[in-house]
Amino acid sequence: MDEETRLIRAGKPPGRALRTVAPPIQRGSTVLLPTAADLYDERQQTYGRQGLATQDALRDALAELEGGKSAQLYPSGIAALSGAMLAVLKAGDEVLAADCVYRPTRRFCDTVLKRFGVNTRYYPGDLAPAELLAMAGPATRLIVMESPGSLTFEMQDVAAIAARAREKGILTLIDNTWAAGLLFKPLVHGVDLSVQSLTKYVGGHSDVFMGAAVTANDAIGRQLTAGIHEMGWSVSPDDAYQMLRGLRTLPTRMERHGRNGLEVAHWLKAQPEVVRLLHPALPGSVGHDLWARDYSGACGLFGFILRPGPPKAVEALLDTLTLFGLGFSWGGFESLAIHCDPQLGRRQFPPNLEGPLVRLHVGLESPADLIADLRCGLDAFNALA
Ligand SMILES: Cc1ncc(COP(=O)(O)O)c(C=O)c1O
Numbered sequence: 001m002d003e004e005t006r007l008i009r010a011g012k013p014p015g016r017a018l019r020t021v022a023p024p025i026q027r028g029s030t031v032l033l034p035t036a037a038d039l040y041d042e043r044q045q046t047y048g049r050q051g052l053a054t055q056d057a058l059r060d061a062l063a064e065l066e067g068g069k070s071a072q073l074y075p076s077g078i079a080a081l082s083g084a085m086l087a088v089l090k091a092g093d094e095v096l097a098a099d100c101v102y103r104p105t106r107r108f109c110d111t112v113l114k115r116f117g118v119n120t121r122y123y124p125g126d127l128a129p130a131e132l133l134a135m136a137g138p139a140t141r142l143i144v145m146e147s148p149g150s151l152t153f154e155m156q157d158v159a160a161i162a163a164r165a166r167e168k169g170i171l172t173l174i175d176n177t178w179a180a181g182l183l184f185k186p187l188v189h190g191v192d193l194s195v196q197s198l199t200k201y202v203g204g205h206s207d208v209f210m211g212a213a214v215t216a217n218d219a220i221g222r223q224l225t226a227g228i229h230e231m232g233w234s235v236s237p238d239d240a241y242q243m244l245r246g247l248r249t250l251p252t253r254m255e256r257h258g259r260n261g262l263e264v265a266h267w268l269k270a271q272p273e274v275v276r277l278l279h280p281a282l283p284g285s286v287g288h289d290l291w292a293r294d295y296s297g298a299c300g301l302f303g304f305i306l307r308p309g310p311p312k313a314v315e316a317l318l319d320t321l322t323l324f325g326l327g328f329s330w331g332g333f334e335s336l337a338i339h340c341d342p343q344l345g346r347r348q349f350p351p352n353l354e355g356p357l358v359r360l361h362v363g364l365e366s367p368a369d370l371i372a373d374l375r376c377g378l379d380a381f382n383a384l385a
Contacts, residue, residue: 023244025237026053050228054237058244059212065181065247066194068214070221072228073235077197080211081175082108084193085142087213087227088171088220091117093141096132098156099349100125100149102175109144124349125154126286133164140168145191146175148287151340151359152351153278153303155287158294162190171220177201180331182254183297187216200331201299204246204253207332208239253333253364257300260370261362267371268304273378273385275354278303300362301330303340308355309385314339317358320380323365323373330361335370337361 001009017024028048033039039046051059055073062071074080085108089095097109099122109120119139123132125146132143143165147156162172173193174186180201186194196202198210215221258281265279280291281298291298306314318326324337340357344350362370 023057025241027237028052049234054240058240061247062212062214066187066214067185068187068216071212071214072224074211074233076209077199077211078104080195080213081105083227084195084213087223089118093118094139095120095142097122097144098125098146099347100152100154101146102150122348125149129157129160129164140170142171144173148178148280155280155290159189183295198243202243202246205332208242210235210239210243256364258298260367261300263367264362264370273307274304275307276305303357303359305353305357306355313381313384314356316384317377317381320377321373323370333364335363
C-alpha cells in the first residue's frame with residue numbers, strides 16, 4: 001500500500017489496553033461497526049455524540065452518587081436545568097418555581113419556556129409545602145426547587161413537597177448544586193429529577209463546565225435521553241474525565257469546605273458588624289432544622305448580613321479582601337466573595353433583610369488566614385458605614 005494509506009491505518013489501537021486506575025479517555029465521533037448489518041441495528045451505539053467510555057463512566061458514577069438509575073450529562077449546569085425541564089414539559093404546562101432559584105434558571109423559564117407556551121409562577125422559597133401545593137392548578141406539571149436557595153439560602157421541606165406533588169401527579173425537580181449530590185439525596189426523598197452544576201464542587205477546580213440530571217424513574221430517564229439526542233448536546237471525554245477525577249475526592253474536599261465554612265461563619269456571627277448569618281448548618285440560622293433532618297454535611301457557601309451601611313462601604317469590604325477572590329462562581333478550592341443586593345431586587349418576593357448581604361465561598365485555605373482577611377474587610381466597612 002502507498003504511504004498515505006499506510007499512515008491512515010498505522011498505529012491502530014492494540015487489542016487490549018493495560019489496566020490503569022483511571023479510565024481511558026475515549027475520543028471519537030465515528031464509531032466503527034463490525035458488520036454492515038450492525039450499521040442499522042438500533043440496539044448498537046453507532047455514533048459518538050452522546051459519549052463513549054469516559055462519559056459512560058461518569059454517568060454511572062453520578063447515578064451511584066445520587067442513588068438514581070440513570071444520569072445525563074450537559075455542557076453546563078444551566079444546560080442541565082434547561083435540558084431537564086425541556087425533556088418533561090410541553091406547551092400549555094405550567095411550572096411553579098422557587099423565587100430564590102439561580103437567576104439564569106429564572107431567565108430560562110421567563111424567556112424560552114414562555115416562548116414555547118409554558119408559563120412559570122414563582123413561590124417564596126420558604127413557603128410551606130401545603131401552601132405551595134395549594135398554588136398548583138390543572139396545568140401545573142413541574143415544581144422547580146432550589147434548596148438552599150441561591151444567595152438567600154431558604155431551606156425547603158423537599159420530602160414533603162415531593163410527596164404532595166406526587167399525589168397530584170406533579171413532577172419535582174431540584175437544583176442540588178449546594179449539596180453536590182453528596183450531602184443531600186433528593187431522589188431518596190422522592191424527588192423526580194436531581195440536577196446539579198458539576199462545574200462547582202464535582203469539578204472542584206474552577207476550570208471545567210458541565211451539568212448533570214439524575215433520576216430514579218425509568219420513564220423520565222428515557223425522556224432525558226431523548227432530549228439529549230434531539231437537542232444534540234454533547235460533552236467532551238476530556239471534560240468528563242476531569243469530572244470523574246473530581247468525584248474521587250469529593251467527600252474529602254466537601255468535609256473540609258464544610259468545616260472551614262462553619263469556622264468562618266461562627267467567627268462572623270460574633271462580630272459586631274454582622275447582624276445575621278444565612279447558613280443552614282449553623283445552629284440558630286433559618287432552615288437549620290430541615291438541614292439537620294436531611295443533610296449529612298455542609299459545603300462552603302453561605303451568606304452574612306451586615307449592619308446597615310452604604311453600598312460603598314460594602315464595596316470597600318470586598319476590595320480590601322486579599323484571600324477572597326471577587327467572582328460569581330463557587331465550589332473550587334479557592335475562597336470567593338460577592339455582594340448580593342444588586343440581584344435581590346429582581347425577585348418577585350425580594351427579601352426584607354436588615355442590611356447588605358454578602359455571600360462567601362469558603363475554600364480550602366486555612367480558616368485562620370481567611371478570618372484575618374475578613375477582619376480587615378470589616379474594618380474597611382466600618383470606616384465608611
Ligand atoms: C445554584 C446554581 N445552579 C446552577 C448554576 C449553573 O451552573 P453552570 O455555571 O455550570 O451553568 C449555578 C452557577 O453559579 C448555581 O449557582
